[in-house]
Amino acid sequence: MQSFDPYAVLELARTADEDAVKSAYRKHARLTHPDRGGEPAAFMTVVKAFGVLSDPEAKRLFDEFGIVNEEGARSYRQEVAVILADMFDTAVSTALDLGLPLDRVDFIKQMSTALGTQSSQADEQSQRLDQEIEALKVLRNRIRRQDEEPNLFVQRLNEQVKSKVEAHATVRHRQALLSTAAAELENYDSEVELFSALDVEAEGSAPTTAKTMSAES
Numbered sequence: 001m002q003s004f005d006p007y008a009v010l011e012l013a014r015t016a017d018e019d020a021v022k023s024a025y026r027k028h029a030r031l032t033h034p035d036r037g038g039e040p041a042a043f044m045t046v047v048k049a050f051g052v053l054s055d056p057e058a059k060r061l062f063d064e065f066g067i068v069n070e071e072g073a074r075s076y077r078q079e080v081a082v083i084l085a086d087m088f089d090t091a092v093s094t095a096l097d098l099g100l101p102l103d104r105v106d107f108i109k110q111m112s113t114a115l116g117t118q119s120s121q122a123d124e125q126s127q128r129l130d131q132e133i134e135a136l137k138v139l140r141n142r143i144r145r146q147d148e149e150p151n152l153f154v155q156r157l158n159e160q161v162k163s164k165v166e167a168h169a170t171v172r173h174r175q176a177l178l179s180t181a182a183a184e185l186e187n188y189d190s191e192v193e194l195f196s197a198l199d200v201e202a203e204g205s206a207p208t209t210a211k212t213m214s215a216e217s
Contacts, residue, residue: 004068006049022183025050051077054180083181087111112185119178129168136161
């Protein structure tokens with residue numbers, strides 16, 4: 001059992017929904033962020049709490065068993081940092097290719113729009129996989145043998161269901177990452193502050209791109 005309690009860190013009830021978690025994270029991140037005069041250790045604790053509660057599997061482990069998967073939470077945060085850094089790279093490259101003055105480009109807005117588009121696509125993919133899994137299960141229940149021999153077609157359908165379920169888990173993870181990235185983006189007023197935060201969160205292991213952009217800014 002862990003003494004660390006992400007709900008207590010973010011001052012949340014155990015029944016808090018996803019929106020409440022995001023709101024609490026934004027509030028406490030602003031209060032503890034080093035660029036706003038906060039302590040790095042306090043900020044990292046807030047980031048850790050959000051990492052647990054925003055990752056469905058990590059949250060389930062804590063809610064059911066009181067277990068905090070330290071490595072899983074760290075990996076999750078790094079995946080979010082990679083998504084944001086890649087989006088920033090793309091936005092800057094596009095602006096340069098178009099000859100736009102960088103000081104007039106709202107990169108935060110562009111990334112928010114891109115995250116919204118990707119989230120919508122992930123939602124549609126998740127719904128489609130839900131429907132396909134259900135359809136396969138219905139078909140599986142229809143196909144019966146008259147004897148006790150193994151049902152070849154049911155076996156094949158079981159394999160397809162398993163494959164779809166695995167794909168669905170991957171999409172759900174992507175949905176969680178995009179949702180977390182969107183909450184992260186809303187918390188900062190500029191790309192400089194955003195990537196400074198990502199450097200702190202990753203404890204020296206954030207993507208090189210993020211560190212470079214922060215330093216150059």
